[in-house]
Amino acid sequence: MIAKKHMPHYMMVLPFMLLFAVFFLYPIASGFFYSFHDWNATTTTRFVGLDNYTRIIGSRDFKKAMWNLATYIVITVPLGILVAFCLALLVDSFKGTWSNIFRSAFFMPVVLPAFLAATVWRWIYTPNFGLLNMVLGWFGLPSLNFLNDTGSMLYALIAVDVWVSAGFNMVIILAGLKNIPTDVYEAARLDGASPLQQVRYVTVPMLYPVLFFVTTYGVISALQVFDVPWLLTGSSFASYGGRSNALMFPVMDMMGRGFGSLKFGQASAYGFILTAIIVLFTAAMFVFRKKGYDQ
C-alpha cells in the first residue's frame, strides 16, 4: 500500500538512480573487484589477493610519485593561495571597468584548456628560444633546460599550476572579500589599524571559511595532478614522468600501469590507494579546522 502510494516518487528518482548505478556504483564495485585480480583486459582474471596493493606500495615509482606529490602540494597549495589572495586584494581595490578587466585577465588561465596552457608554457620553458631563457639572456644568465633538468622540473610545473589555479582561487576569495562589510574596515581604520594590519586582523580572519574551502579544494585537486605534468613531459604511455621520473605523480603512475603496461588490476588498486589518501587528507583537514565563528 505504502509502496504503491510512493511509486510516483520512486519513478521520479529512478532515471538518476539508474545512471548513478551504471556510471558510478558499477565502476567502483568492478574496480574494487579487479584490484584483487591480475587482469590485462584480454585474458581472464586471476585472483591475487593483496598482491597488487603490496606491489604498488613497494615500487620505486610509487615512492618517487608520492615524494613528488608531497613536495608539489606543500609548495603549490600555499603559494597558489597566496598569489590568488594578493590578486583578489588587487582586483578588489579597483572599481568598475578596471576591476572587470583585471578579473577577466586573471581568470583567463582557468578557462584555457590544459593542453593549450601546457603548450604555452612548454614554449616559455624552451631552451635557447623560450621566453624565460630570453629574459635570462638579457641579464647575462645562462640558458636553462627547465623541463629536462631534474632540479628545476618540479618547480617549472609548480609555476604553471599556480598560474592556472590562481584565477579560480582569486574569484572565490574575491567573492569572500566582497562579503566583508566596509564599515568593519572603517572601524579598524578609526582604531588605528594600518592597511597591512587591516589585512592581518580583519581580512584574513573574516575570510577564514573561504580560505579553508580554497585550501581543501586545492589539496584535493593537487592530489590528483595529472594533465599538466603529463603534457609537459612525454605525453604518451610509453614515455611519461620526465627525466628520472622528476615529474612522476600517482595518477600518472596509475594511468601508466593501466593503459601503458595493461596491468588493470594494479591500476584499480592504485585508484583505491589514492582515494584512501584523498579521503584521509580531507577528513584530517576538517578535524583540524578551527571552530568557525558565528558571523
Place this chain on the structure above:
Amino acid sequence: MAQLEIVNVSKSFGKTDVLRNVNLDISSGEFVVFVGPSGCGKSTLLRMISGLEEIGSGHMRLDGKAMNSVDPARRGVAMVFQSYALYPHMTAFENMAFSLKIAKQSKGVIREKVEKAANILRLEHLLERRPGELSGGQKQRVAIGRAIVREPKVFLFDEPLSNLDTELRVQMRAELIQLHAKLKTTMIYVTHDQVEAMTLADKMVVMNGGVIQQCGRPLDLYDDPDNEFVAGFVGSPRMNFMKAEVISTSKDSIVIGGVGGEGRFEIPFTGFDPAIRKIKLGIRTEHVGFVNGQPEQVSLPAKVAFVEELGDVSHIHTDLASGERLVIRSTGQRYAGSGDCTAVLDTKGLMIFDEAGQRIRPTR
C-alpha cells in the same frame, strides 16, 4: 572634551552636491544630534568629522586645530556604527581592546581600560563572548565600549539604535543620556528619528538637501521653527499645513480667507507685509480641538477620515473642504466617532509661512 568648528564645509559626489556651506559650532561637552530625512547629508557630515570621508571644501577644527588632512585614528574621535561594525572573529573583550593593541599599549593597561568601560556599560559578564553570541543591544553596548576605551575627545554615533526594536531603543536612549552625563564628552549623534533627536539632544541640527535648516535646543525648534520643513519635521504627528490667502492687513492683525475651503477669520499679527498675499498656515495638532466657544478660537467644518487611538491620546485625521488633511490631537475623549465634525483652531498656535516655506514672524 573638545570644541568643534565646522566652517563653510561642502561636499559633492560627482555632480551631486551632498553638503552645501555647512557652518556649525559644537561646544565642549555638548550632545548634538543631526536629524533629517534620508539623503539629507547628515551621515556624510558625521563621516567627514570622523575622517572617513574627505572634506570637499571648507574647514573643520577640533580644539582650534585643523582636521582636514588628519588621519581618522589621530583625530581623537571614536565612532559607533549603525551596523555595530564589530569584528565577528573577536570576543567582546578583544573588540574593545583592538585599538589599544594596535597602539601597543601594555596588557595591564588594556585590561584596566576595557574592564572600566565594561563596568560603565554593565558588560563584564559578556566579555568572553563573540558578537554572534550577543543580542542587538549587547552588540551596541560593546560598540560603545570600543569607543569609550579610546578615550576620545568626540564620540560619533551613526544611527546606532536603528537596528534595535522599539523597547530596546527606548532603553538604550536612556543609557546614552546617562553615559553622556557620566563621561561629559562631546557627542555627535545622527538619526532620522526626530523623537530620538528630541529626547537626546542638547542641540538639535535639522538638515535637508545638504543644508542646515535650523539648529538649536529641541523645544526651541518645536516652538519656533524657521521654516515649513523644520515645522513639519519636528513633532509627531507632524504640524498641519493649510493654504490661505491674505485678504486685508492692519497694524496688529490680518484677515485671511480660503482656509480649509471657505474659512475666513482675523488673527492678531503685528507688522505683516501687505505685499504678501499667498501664505501657508501651520498649526500643531495640540492646538486643534473639537470644543468651540473660546475667544481666541476659530472653527472649520471637517470630516473624520480615520482615528489613531493610542490610549492616552487619539489622533483624529480629518479632511477639510479644501481636501487638506487636518490632524487633531484629542486627550479628552478616547473615541472620536466618525462623520462630520467641527475642528477648532487655537489662533495662538498658528504659524505663518510664505510660499517658499519661510516663516513670517510678527515684528515686536
